[in-house]
Each structure stands twice: as C-alpha cells, then as structure tokens.
C-alpha cells in the first residue's frame with residue numbers, strides 16, 4: 217500500500233501519514249493512530265504495538281458489553297426473536313427497528329435478542345437509551361449518543377470532534393472492520409437514529425421505538441403487539457407467584473389480563489400489586505380493575521399512565537386535541553368521516569391525523585380505514601386534558 221492509499225483508507229491527511237512513518241510526528245493524536253490501525257486491519261496486540269511505537273502509553277482495549285441484564289424468562293415472542301436473531305432461512309437484516317405502543321415489551325425483546333446475539337459480536341455490544349419517550353426527560357441528541365459510543369469504543373474524550381458530521385464519521389471509522397452489536401433503545405424518530413447507523417457490514421443494529429420508523433435505508437420494521445391471552449396469563453402468574461394464583465379459576469386470570477389489555481407493562485404492574493398486598497385476592501384485584509384502571513396500574517417506576525403521557529407529550533398540539541376528542545367521543549371502531557365530523561376538518565386532513573396517531577401507536581387499525589383504541593389508551597385519551 218502506498219502512503220497515499222493508506223491515507224485515503226484511514227481517512228487521514230497524506231502528510232500526517234508521511235510524518236507518522238518518518239517519525240516526524242512525535243506525538244501523534246491518538247485518533248490518527250486509531251484510524252491508521254484500522255486501515256491496516258491490525259488486531260488488538262498489533263494495535264498496542266503501534267500505539268507504543270507512536271509514543272502512546274499502551275492502552276488496554278476495553279470491549280464494551282453494555283447490554284443491561286435481560287429477563288430470566290421472556291414469555292412468548294418466538295417469531296420476533298427468530299426475526300431478530302436469524303433463526304430462519306432469510307437471515308436477519310443489518311438494521312431491525314422494533315415498533316409498538318408503550319409497555320408492549322420492545323426493550324425486553326431487544327435486550328433478550330441482544331444477549332442471544334452477543335457471542336457473534338466479539339468486538340462488543342453497545343446499548344444506548346435514547347430517551348425518546350422517557351417521562352420528564354429530554355431525548356438524547358444524536359451528537360451526545362455518538363460521543364458516548366465513541367468513548368465506549370476506546371476513543372479518548374479529547375479526540376471526539378465537535379461537529380456532528382465529524383463525530384458520525386469517526387464513529388463509522390472506528391466501527392469499520394469490527395463486529396459490534398448496537399442496541400438503540402427508545403428512539404424518538406429517524407433524525408435521531410440516522411447518524412447512529414454504522415457504515416460497514418460487520419455490525420448489526422436493533423432499534424426500538426414507539427413510532428413506526430420509515431426512511432432508514434435497508435432497515436426492517438418489526439411491529440410488536442400486545443401478548444396473546446395465554447402468554448399474558450403466564451406473565452401474570454410468573455410475577456404474582458404460583459402461591460397467589462393457586463386455585464384461582466382460569467377465567468378469572470383471563471379476565472385480569474384482559475382488563476390489562478394484554479399489555480405486558482400493565483399485566484406486570486397488576487401482578488406486582490397483587491404480590492405486594494398479601495391480603496388481596498385475584499377477585500379483589502379484578503374489582504379494583506373494574507374502576508379507574510389507570511390509577512390501579514401504577515407501581516413505583518412502572519406506571520402505564522405515565523408511559524402514555526410521554527407519548528402524548530411528543531404530539532403536536534392539533535394531534536393532542538384530536539387524540540382527546542377521539543378518545544372521548546367515538547365508538548369502538550370508527551373511520552375518517554366520523555373523525556372529520558368530530559374534529560371539524562376535511563376528510564383527507566382527518567385521515568392524515570389518524571395515520572399519524574396510528575404511526576405513533578396511539579391508535580390501532582382494525583381494518584383498512586377503520587381505527588380503534590387499545591382499551592388503556594382510550595382510558596388515557598378520554599381523561600387527558
């Protein structure tokens with residue numbers, strides 16, 4: 217390789233490469249050394265040797281393993297796990313974006329799949345909570361996420377560039393030739409995600425978010441719905457404990473999880489509450505859930521209403537109004553003309569708003585052009601504002 221070719225491959229100025237080779241740059245910036253090591257496809261030991269030659273203290277490469285602890289048992293979700301981990305003939309896409317309503321189990325699924333995939337990504341696993349819908353917190357800026365991931369991959373603080381594009385370019389350079397799994401949890405939108413996608417083929421990305429993301433190149437969407445009734449009962453039983461459900465009629469258990477809309481977060485909270493109250497029976501819990509469900513479905517940091525508030529807070533004001541009115545005044549299922557009458561808009565504008573709420577997973581599509589609310593979302597919409 218000529219010095220010119222090496223410079224191009226490393227993304228460095230050719231003068232820097234010449235001076236590095238001639239020893240004229242006696243204190244090269246560690247970023248230059250890193251980029252050079254990558255272009256030369258050096259492995260860990262060779263990289264340390266080069267860093268040593270370049271007058272740098274030998275750095276221990278830390279392989280990031282940032283995935284949080286997964287659930288001991290993930291209930292159901294076999295098809296989704298197969299799509300994420302490639303346990304099927306087509307093989308997984310390099311970027312998979314899981315989308316679904318608040319509390320549907322996106323993070324749990326992504327983390328579980330991440331642990332399963334980890335052995336295939338020896339250069340590490342990155343996990344970033346992008347806080348797209350974290351109650352009371354602002355979403356993470358892409359530049360901040362890039363800086364954190366670059367640091368986790370061994371780039372010293374001082375070498376992280378100021379400008380977003382330069383940060384993204386450095387991040388892609390550092391990832392080139394490495395096999396890293398990247399989990400981007402709770403994304404707000406495409407703009408936040410786009411700069412965080414690696415350029416090369418060796419990495420895999422799992423994105424989770426409440427909005428259906430489009431315009432992310434080859435990314436594949438993986439919509440995640442609520443659990444099946446049987447899986448929801450299994451989740452409830454697992455959290456509440458066998459002793460608390462022993463002898464309870466199966467119909468009662470099905471009724472409890474139905475009142476939770478089979479939403480994992482709600483089922484979990486209901487089971488947590490039962491477990492925390494030794495005097496309560498499943499019957500008593502059922503009675504409570506017949507009243508103000510959203511008030512019942514809050515326990516510590518798990519809170520269905522707060523999770524839905526965070527989705528609501530991200531809506532523009534005309535959609536907030538539409539959400540409240542539709543939640544309060546529509547029947548079980550409705551179409552664009554009912555919505556247009558209610559909102560005082562033309563049919564096409566009403567349809568656009570419905571589609572937006574659908575993309576935000578605040579509405580569900582019963583059939584083409586027919587919409588309905590998840591029960592808990594309807595409760596939330598009708599009592600908000």
Ligand SMILES: Nc1ncnc2c1ncn2[C@@H]1O[C@H](COP(=O)(O)OP(=O)(O)O)[C@@H](O)[C@H]1O
Nearest residue numbers: 289290291318319320321322323324480481484
């Ligand atoms: N398949 C599942 N099996 C067991 N628990 C689950 C499952 N899916 C979700 N949960 C639990 O439900 C709650 C909400 O899940 P989470 O992944 O945080 O939802 P999301 O990220 O979609 O908002 C968590 O406490 C999680 O542990």
Ligand SMILES: [Mg+2]
Nearest residue numbers: 322323324402
């Ligand atoms: Mg989540």
